[in-house]
Amino acid sequence: MKTVFITGASSGIGAALARAYAEQGATLGLLARRLEVLEELRQSLPNPGQHHIYAVNVTDHAALAQAANDFMQAVGQVNIVIANAGISVGTLSEYAGDIKVFDSVLQTNLIATVATFSPFINAMKTYAHKTDCRLVGIGSVAGIRGLPGAGAYCASKAAVISYCESLRVELRDSGIRVVTIAPGYIDTPMTKDNPYPMPFLMPVQPFCSLALRTIDAGSSYRVIPWQMGVVAKLLRILPNGLYDAVFARARRKPRAADQA
DSSP states (O other), rough: OEEEEEESTTHHHHHHHHHHHTTOEEEEEEEEEOHHHHHHHHSSSSGGOOHHHHHTTTOHHHHHHHHHHHHHHHSSSEEEEEEEOOOOOOOOOTTTHHHHHHHHHHHIIHHHHHHHHHHHHHHHHTTTOOOOOOOOEEOOGTTTTTOOTTTHHHHHHHHHHHHHHHHHHHHTTTTEEEEEEOOSSSSSSSTTTTTSSOTOOOHHHHHHHHHHHHHHHHSSEEEHHHHHHHHHHHHHOOOOOHHHHTTTTTTOOBBHHHHO
């Protein structure tokens, strides 16, 4: 039976992954900020009594490590850790107030990914050659090229992709597989208010089915859906001048200050 620890588990991709693994019979450690939402999720899962919930903000590294250690003590070997917690908001560097927003996005999307994996690595090294172990980072196609008005989010996801690549090489001989998944546009609360077209928008359940296959296979990197992988490769090779001319006019995600 698999044991799976997921951050950002209360909604969107995290909650869908939790449901998918619970249906497979896995024992889950579910971490997010809102206790009541986590409890609702737990009660909706098969065998709710075998799952563990932790109401923790991933930017509280001490509390995150305590939750990780509690889960390890409860279940013994942990097979899969998914650093899924993330936030997305528009930012513009010309506004000094957005520096705090940049910091919040980077702390949540990048630094918390490191803090999520860190407590598990030494323990996993002791049994990774005997059983499957996966560390899963959730990047984004937005990490492939910078989008206007989304500097914080794009930078954070580009950093997650690079960080996971570094970690993958570091752990190559340990038996621990590091998997990077870069979602395109997935139909979740994070994308529902995007004021621009979202090509190849994918329902969250099919996304999770493909994500689980990717994790089980221990694949190093995958864009889901595959069509966005093609788009990402084309954008990566597009000359800067052409890319800039096209995307300078693109609609932008609203800044947090404009939504207040």
